[in-house]
Amino acid sequence: MKNTSLLGKMISHREWLLGAIIVLMLMGVGYTAPFFVTPSNLAEAFDDTSILIMLACAQMLVILTRCIDLSVASNIAFTGMCVALFNVAYPDTPALVTLIMSIGIGVVLGAFNGILVWLVGIPSIVVTLGTMSVYRGFVFLISGGEWVNAHEMTPQFLALPRATFLDLTVLSWIAIAVTLALFVFTRFTKTGLSIFAVGGNPKAAVYSGLNVGKYQFITFCISGAVAGMCGYLWVSRYAVAYVEVAMAFELQVVAACVIGGISIAGGIGTIWGAALGAIFLGLIKNALPVIGISPFWQLAISGLVIVLAVIINSRSEKRDGRRILREAHQ
């Protein structure tokens, strides 16, 4: 089924197709509302999508190993609340320390998921459905249901993601850096390549001496670390921390991956795909109000896009269904 024509190649490479669709959408929106495609507005839309991009890239690694991490949004809420409360208690903490702390908390939450998947052998969907509720409940326990508002946070806590450098916010730069780092990780490191092997064919991976569970554990740690960092960035960017922060955001993250052509059956996907999937969703979110469509349409449109994307995906790769729910250490 080698398609040698340029168009065929473009279509068979999901990233190109998705990129082309994004450009077309930008042109379409720009035609009706020219201010939308000005650099400053695009930078703002990118800033708004940054967190989704990072989470989608990290989630992609988890999905590659035939797992899924549904607890990322609760991780964001918990870590965000932790650092916000810490900031209230110790206002002198530098922002960089807060950032590192948030990554640390996130790793712990991710590692807990990973251990249950690796050492206990519970299907990841069950583990993360469970920890999704548990972590969210912990936010209530540590905060007592109270909000941490902007005036309680110190200026340096709030400043980090907003500071601009070369017309982009630090938040955007962090997203670019994380995406590039994960790209290098998946393409040029032994661990990164092993993740593909583990997801593509767990049995073969075992026979070639790879510990499937260990790599699943590693991806959960990465997903947790990124989610934790996003927890601080989220709370700081929106300048408020409360129990329902990022509620149901995990679905958008998974949706971004699915749109980006990451196979839910494991082993197939690229960082660019995940990032473009996130940008696509971000674009829809930012463009809808501009072209005069009520934001209430957003949910249905992303749902429709997910369904269409998986149908298109299903034509390019035929595999057994629902691998994600079966134990991968066979």
Added chain:
Amino acid sequence: MMNEKALKHPMTKDIKDLPDNLNGDWRNKLMRWETLLMVFVAIVFFTNTQISPYFLDPWSLSDATFNFTEKAIIALPMALLIIARDIDLSVASTIALASVAMGFANTMGAGPVELALVGMAVGTVAGFINGWIITKFDIPAIVVTIGTMSLYRGIAYIVLGDDVYRSYPSDFAFFGQGYVWGILSFEFALFLGLAVVFGILLHKTTFGRRVYVIGNNPTAALFSGINVKRHRLFLFTLVGLFAGIAAVLLTSRIGSTRPSIAMGWELEVITMVVLGGVNILGGAGSIVGVFIAVFLMGLVTFGMGLMNVPGIVMSIFTGLLLILVIGTPIIWRRAMTARKMRSKTGE
């Protein structure tokens, strides 16, 4: 790795070792999941009587059933679906869609029976669409239903926005608030009846056996002449229909429709099913188990409510329960297999 293999294919030399054989000796019966659940139910029941004097009042017990009956009704077909190796995450969104459709029909002047029919029809169609996409394009159910989860609730938002449908006819309230006999509510009576029907359907009919076969080995099921796709499509449609029924009951009970209705219910329904001993990987489970699990979750929530525990803290408990309930038997079986292996090599 050995353990995993042993776990998946138990050493079935003896007919008694077959996982679905009910005629084991008393020790096998004692070790069954359903028995364990009953013990838990007894403990929670006893604890609840100790913490609150209001618990044992028949009316408060009857009231407590309202909190879980709608979810329990979806849990019945969901159990069949999960046993057949599928899953439906869109049930809560289907409720929202069906409820909005009923609200819309109500503004067009539909009577109570028509409203119920509209809700059930919309649910059935939503379930059929899930099943059709999944079986037609051969896509994992989890991704498709994550998509339709957004899509169905999204449509509800498009129709209703931040508005609300109210003023349902007073007769319509019977479905969710009526009583058929003494303290026995219509909802709960319906659940009891359906539980019996599903118990018979899964455990006593050819259809039920086929569900197990599909869940244990879809390829083998196909080669033994079962139309796997049609069975899966039927199960998805059935889950949709029951989400529609739940929508009728819920809408009637609370008397209003918002697009955010039944938010997060899909997880609670799946937790009920899995807690009931249904294997999330497919192929095993029983309606009796799900039936008891429903009561266990209902009693726990009710007890915590009596102690004024906030809902979000209850969700910590639900989450931990889910992990513990799945994790413990895995560790247990692994330990048992290890012991068996050791005693075998010792001989």
